[in-house]
Amino acid sequence: MSESQPRKVALLGLMLESNSFAPVITEEDYVNRVYLAGHEILRDLASIDPMLPTEMRGFCNEMDGLSAWQAAPILVGLVEAGGPLDHGFFETTVAEMRRRLEAAMPLDAVYICNHGAMITTEILDPDGEIFAMVREVVGPDTPIVATLDLHGNVSSRMVQSVDVIVSYQTNPHVDMFERGKEAALILQELFAGMKPEVAFLRLPIVPPTVTLLTEEGPYAELIDYGQTLEGKEIVNVSILGGFAYSDTPKNGLAIIVTARVRGGVAERAAKDIAERAWKEHKRFTPILTPLETAVERVLEASRNPELSPVILADVADNPGGGGNGNTMWIVEALHEAGAEGVIAGVINDPALAAEATGLGEGATFTAVFNRDEPDQFSRRFEVEARVVALRDGDCVGRKGFYAGRRMNLGRTALLDIGGIQVVVISIRTQCADPVFLEMMGLDIGAARAVVVKSRGHFRAGFSEFFGPDQVIEVDAPGLTSPILSRFDFRNMRRPVFPVDRKVEWSVPA
Known part of the structure; x- marks a missing residue:
C-alpha cells in the first residue's frame, strides 16, 4: 500500500452481557436500543449525541487525529444486559457481519467493539465465534484489535483470534472513550510492525459484582498494580473480573498481558498479577x-x-x-x-x-x-x-x-x-x-x-x-x-471462589 492511500479499517461489534437466568434477548431488544449497519454507523458517529458504544467513538476520534484512514462500517449492536441471545438472531447477525466484511475486503485492520459476556440460547462463547469469524475472513496477517467490558468472560479462542484485547479499567465504567482511543493507538503500533506476545491466565475466582469496584478494594488494587507494569516492553494489561451470571466454562478472573517484545515478558507479568490476585481472593466476598x-x-x-x-x-x-x-x-x-x-x-x-x-x-x-x-x-x-x-x-x-x-x-x-x-x-x-x-x-x-x-x-x-x-x-x-450461592450454576467450572468456599490453586509453573 502506498503512503498516500488511507488505511481501511472495519468497524463492528455486538454488545450483550448475558445473564443465563434472565429472559431471552431478541431482535426487538436490539432494534429498541442500537442496531446499525453500514452508513447508519457513520451517521450516528457524526451526530451530536450518538447512540453507539462510547469506545467506538473513542476509537474513531483517535484514528481521525492519528493518520489518514477510511472507516468500513460493518454492523454494531448494543442492548441493555439481559438473558441469552436468541440463537437464530445471532446467526443472522453474524452472517450479515461476514457478508459485509467480505464485501469490504481488502482491509488493513478490524476493530471489534464487544462486551465479552454474551451467551446465546445454544452456545456459550458467541464472542469467540465472532472473533474467529473475523479472523477467518481477513486472514492471519491483518491486525485485529478488540475492546471488552471488564465484566467480559474471556476464552482462549477470543485471545487467539485477535492481536490485542483492551478492557475497561474503571467500574463504574467511565473510561470507555479512553479505551477506544487506546485501541487505536495500539493499532498504529501494529501498523508499524509490532509483533505482540500475549499471555492469558484465568483464575478460579468469580467475583460478585459488588466486589469489582475500582475506587477501592481488591479489584481496584489489582487494576492499579497492573497499570504500573505497562511501559516500554508491555503495551497493555487487561484484568477482567468477568460476569458470574453468564454461567460458562470461561467464567473466572482473567488476566491478559500484551507485550511489544518476545521472550516471556508477558507471561512473567501475568503470573505476577495472578499470584497477587490469589493471595487476596477471600476479599472477593460480598457484604450487603x-x-x-x-x-x-x-x-x-x-x-x-x-x-x-x-x-x-x-x-x-x-x-x-x-x-x-x-x-x-x-x-x-x-x-x-x-x-x-x-x-x-x-x-x-x-x-x-x-x-x-x-x-x-x-x-x-x-x-x-x-x-x-x-x-x-x-x-x-x-x-x-x-x-x-x-x-x-x-x-x-x-x-x-x-x-x-x-x-x-x-x-x-x-x-x-x-x-x-x-x-x-x-x-x-x-x-x-x-x-x-x-x-x-x-x-x-x-x-x-x-x-x-x-x-x-x-x-x-x-x-x-x-x-x-x-x-x-x-x-x-x-x-x-451478589450472593452467588443462591444460583444453580451448571456450566461454570468448579470449584471457584466464592461460589465454593474452599478452593485450592497455584500459579502454573
Whole structure:
C-alpha cells in the first residue's frame, strides 16, 4: 500500500452481557436500543449525541487525529444486559457481519467493539465465534484489535483470534472513550510492525459484582498494580473480573498481558498479577445490608434533616446485569414503613406506564406493579397512586455511564404513592443517570432517600448527590443477587471462589 492511500479499517461489534437466568434477548431488544449497519454507523458517529458504544467513538476520534484512514462500517449492536441471545438472531447477525466484511475486503485492520459476556440460547462463547469469524475472513496477517467490558468472560479462542484485547479499567465504567482511543493507538503500533506476545491466565475466582469496584478494594488494587507494569516492553494489561451470571466454562478472573517484545515478558507479568490476585481472593466476598436495616436507615434520614440522605442500590435487580428492573421489595417495604421524601426508579413496567398515560396527569388509581408476575422475584404489588407527570422517555445522558448518549426509556410515568415518588418506564434500563429522574421534574438534591435499579454505575451518575458513605447496597431477592450461592450454576467450572468456599490453586509453573 502506498503512503498516500488511507488505511481501511472495519468497524463492528455486538454488545450483550448475558445473564443465563434472565429472559431471552431478541431482535426487538436490539432494534429498541442500537442496531446499525453500514452508513447508519457513520451517521450516528457524526451526530451530536450518538447512540453507539462510547469506545467506538473513542476509537474513531483517535484514528481521525492519528493518520489518514477510511472507516468500513460493518454492523454494531448494543442492548441493555439481559438473558441469552436468541440463537437464530445471532446467526443472522453474524452472517450479515461476514457478508459485509467480505464485501469490504481488502482491509488493513478490524476493530471489534464487544462486551465479552454474551451467551446465546445454544452456545456459550458467541464472542469467540465472532472473533474467529473475523479472523477467518481477513486472514492471519491483518491486525485485529478488540475492546471488552471488564465484566467480559474471556476464552482462549477470543485471545487467539485477535492481536490485542483492551478492557475497561474503571467500574463504574467511565473510561470507555479512553479505551477506544487506546485501541487505536495500539493499532498504529501494529501498523508499524509490532509483533505482540500475549499471555492469558484465568483464575478460579468469580467475583460478585459488588466486589469489582475500582475506587477501592481488591479489584481496584489489582487494576492499579497492573497499570504500573505497562511501559516500554508491555503495551497493555487487561484484568477482567468477568460476569458470574453468564454461567460458562470461561467464567473466572482473567488476566491478559500484551507485550511489544518476545521472550516471556508477558507471561512473567501475568503470573505476577495472578499470584497477587490469589493471595487476596477471600476479599472477593460480598457484604450487603439487610432490607430491614436499609429501611431503618431511610426512616432515620427522613425524620432527622441533620442526617445525610442515602441512596439504596437494588443490586439484586440490576437491569445492567440482566435483572428485569421491576421487583418491588424495597419500595413496598419503604411504603409499609411510612417512609417519606423518597424517590424510586426506574421501574420497568410497560403495562403500568401505558395505563398511567391513558389516565393522564392528575389521575388517581390503583397502580398494579407486576400484574403478570414475570418471574419468581417480581411479585405483584398494588398501591393507590396519583399520576404526577408523563413523558415519552427520550433523553440524553448527562453524567457517568450514559453521559452524552441518546437514550429511549419508552413511555414514562411519575407516580406518587404517598411519601414515595416512583418513575415507571417501558424499555428496561439501568438507573445509572440522574436525568432519568430529573426529566420527570424531580429534585434529587431535596430527597431524603433515592432507590435505584443499579448495581454500581449509579455511583458515577449520582456522585454529585451521594458520596460512597451514603450508599447502601441492599440484600433483596432478584436475578442479579451478589450472593452467588443462591444460583444453580451448571456450566461454570468448579470449584471457584466464592461460589465454593474452599478452593485450592497455584500459579502454573
